[in-house]
Amino acid sequence: MRALLATLTFSFLLLPTTSDAATLRCGNNLVSDGASRSDVLLKCGEPMARESRTESVGEKTKQKTDESTTTTEHVVQKTIEEWTYNFGPQRLMQVAVFENGRLVDVRSGGYGR
16 A cells, blocks of 8 residues: 555656646636736736836847848837736745736736635
């Protein structure tokens, strides 16, 4: 019996871990990577707080010709929004992070109130 228990425990440790996909559970609803803000509002309701900022990010593009490769860099503006959901004192608060209107990350905060 101990050998079986040890084997099962070891087997669970070898299972592949899930990727860092953004997933937010709101009651019976689930939203994940790529969800729009309207999808999240529909499934989770209004957040307790919203923060928004704009970031400038340099992006490089390469173009190959028959004889050479040229690299150009341009600045892209990204709108980052963080929505905080408070699901009560029994659950951790969740911060949904959007880039240009699409869900890209979900972070846990402290326990809600």
